[in-house]
Amino acid sequence: MMKLFRSSSNETAAPAARTKLTRRSSGIGEISRVLNSQEGLYVLDVGATSANNIQFFTSHGHKNYSEDLLRASLDPALRAQDSTGKPTVDSKKFLDENLVYRNEQFDIVLSWNLADYMEESLVKPTIDRFWSVLKPGGLLLAFFHTRDAGPESACYRYHVTGTDMLEMQEVRFALPGRPASEKQSPRLQRVFNNRHIENLFRDFASIKFFLARDNIREVLVVR
Amino acid sequence: MDVPQAQGLARIGKTVVIKGEVSGAEDLYIEGQVEGTVDLQNHVVTVGPTGHVRAGVKAKSIIVQGKVDGSLTASDRLDLRQSAVVNGDVTTQRIAVEEGAFLKGKVDIQKEIGKSASK
Numbered sequence: 001m002m003k004l005f006r007s008s009s010n011e012t013a014a015p016a017a018r019t020k021l022t023r024r025s026s027g028i029g030e031i032s033r034v035l036n037s038q039e040g041l042y043v044l045d046v047g048a049t050s051a052n053n054i055q056f057f058t059s060h061g062h063k064n065y066s067e068d069l070l071r072a073s074l075d076p077a078l079r080a081q082d083s084t085g086k087p088t089v090d091s092k093k094f095l096d097e098n099l100v101y102r103n104e105q106f107d108i109v110l111s112w113n114l115a116d117y118m119e120e121s122l123v124k125p126t127i128d129r130f131w132s133v134l135k136p137g138g139l140l141l142a143f144f145h146t147r148d149a150g151p152e153s154a155c156y157r158y159h160v161t162g163t164d165m166l167e168m169q170e171v172r173f174a175l176p177g178r179p180a181s182e183k184q185s186p187r188l189q190r191v192f193n194n195r196h197i198e199n200l201f202r203d204f205a206s207i208k209f210f211l212a213r214d215n216i217r218e219v220l221v222v223r
Numbered sequence: 224m225d226v227p228q229a230q231g232l233a234r235i236g237k238t239v240v241i242k243g244e245v246s247g248a249e250d251l252y253i254e255g256q257v258e259g260t261v262d263l264q265n266h267v268v269t270v271g272p273t274g275h276v277r278a279g280v281k282a283k284s285i286i287v288q289g290k291v292d293g294s295l296t297a298s299d300r301l302d303l304r305q306s307a308v309v310n311g312d313v314t315t316q317r318i319a320v321e322e323g324a325f326l327k328g329k330v331d332i333q334k335e336i337g338k339s340a341s342k
Contacts, residue, residue, distance in 0.1 A: 049303075051320035058332040066326045169322075 004074065004119070005173075005184040021168040022161070026210035027141045027218035029164035031108060034139065035060050036163075041107040044133065046070075046099075046114060048171060052159035053110075065106070069126065070155075070186060071173060072098050073118050091125045099126070104135045111142040112158050113216075115200065117186045124200065131203050134223035140204070144192050146215045153215070155186040237273050245278075253289070264298070272306050285315075287324075294328075 035041060041062040045053050046069040057064040073094065082088045109130050115123050130140055145153060156168040172183035192200070194209070201207050201221045210218040232250045235241060239255035250267040253274040261268060261280040268282040274289035285297040287307040294311045295301060301315040303324035312329040320326065 049320055049324055049326045051318070054318060054320065054330050058330060064330045066328065066330060068325060068327070071325065072327075 004189075005187050020159075021156075023166050023168060023212070023214060023216075025164055025166045025218060026212070027143075027220050028160060028166060030208075030220055031110075031139060031141060032163040034108070035062060038107075042105055043108045043110070044101075044106045045110045047110060047112040048157040050157065050159045052161060052167070056160040065101075067098060069098060069114055070117055070171070073122055074173060074186075089119045089121050091122050094122055095125055095129055099129045099133065101133045103132050104138075105133050107135055107138050109134055109138070109140040110158075111140055113143040113145075113155065115142060115192070116145050116188055116190065117155050118189065120189060127200055128203070131223060136223055137205075138223045140201075140221045140223065142219045142221070144197060144217045144219060145188060146217055147191050147193070151188050153188045155188070235274075251282075270307075279311075 035057070039061050042065070043057045043062050044065045044067070045057075046067050047053070048068050048071065049066050054064050054066065073089075078090050078094055080088050080090050111130065114126070118126065134140060155171045157171045159167040159169065161167045170185060172185050197217075197219055198207060201219070204221040204223055206222045208220045210220070212218065232252055233247060235251070235253045235255045235257060237254045240258075241256070242258045244259050245251070245257060245261045247263055248266070249263075250269070251261070251263055252269045252271060253261075253276060254271045255273070256275045256277070258277045260278050261276065261282070263282045265283050267284045267286065268280055269286040270276055270289045270291055272288045276290070277292045279294045279296070280291065281296045283298050284300045284302070285295050286302040286304065287295070287309055288304040289306070290308045292310045295309065295313040295315070297313075297315040299315070300317045300319070301313055303309060303318070303320045303326060305321045305323040307321075307324040307326075309324075309326045310328065312331065313326070314331040314333055316332065316334055318330065318332065
């Protein structure tokens with residue numbers, strides 16, 4: 001079973017990690033241009049619930065849907081065993097309970113760094129569901145670590161603070177059955193190379209990469 | 224957060240389970256369980272840390288510290304505190320979300336909820 005949390009990320013041991021960082025985002029810049037040019041768009045944010053993001057999208061007159069998929073993917077109820085006793089994750093149950101929307105409902109999906117931290121068996125089904133709920137021509141923004149990122153790379157949530165600016169805040173979850181004071185940070189599960197990313201989004205019409213000086217690639221795909 | 228002791232505040236205690244419609248003309252603090260609907264159009268509804276509401280809630284202001292499975296309609300303001308877990312669509316004029324709050328659903332910001340609801 002994949003190790004889902006970083007080894008040394010106890011909340012009480014690393015108070016400095018709660019500092020918020022900022023980064024410029026070309027992907028958000030592209031999305032901001034779309035938001036400013038049209039009205040009444042439907043935006044799906046699958047990162048951690050963010051007041052900033054809700055405010056940013058609704059103040060532009062758009063509809064905002066919020067669903068923390070990484071947190072949902074950690075639900076112990078999804079864990080099962082296959083016929084050989086090997087641990088598995090029930091992707092069907094996950095999609096029965098999450099991302100339940102009508103087809104072609106959304107103009108924009110913000111996937112953030114979900115694919116890097118999610119259980120592997122859930123990644124492709126989730127991307128396929130994103131394709132279904134996006135309108136033709138709709139945009140999906142995803143962030144991927146580059147190969148320079150180590151397995152202890154912090155998992156961040158992203159707050160939109162400007163037309164091309166993001167505030168990054170480390171994500172910590174309380175594990176089921178554990179005290180809230182023992183929150184842990186999700187562990188980077190994989191590093192996609194460009195070919196993997198292209199394959200992941202092969203059903204989409206186009207893909208654009210934005211490289212930055214940090215170890216993150218931003219990917220903007222069009223449905 | 225201490226339970227507010229203000230006059231004119233009704234409380235549904237921790238061990239109380241209500242199934243049905245809850246309506247009234249005063250503020251309400253929910254520590255127990257409510258299934259059905261909660262309608263206090265001109266008042267404040269608070270779902271305390273131990274509160275669990277499986278209902279649509281309509282109020283002037285709604286403060287959530289516990290769990291809500293249902294829609295929330297606040298004509299003035301919606302406050303999701305750190306321990307809030309909301310599964311449902313929310314409609315309000317203003318929204319505040321503390322770090323740690325969880326929301327799964329649509330956020331609809333409307334400036335004139337009272338007027339639109341009466342149409």
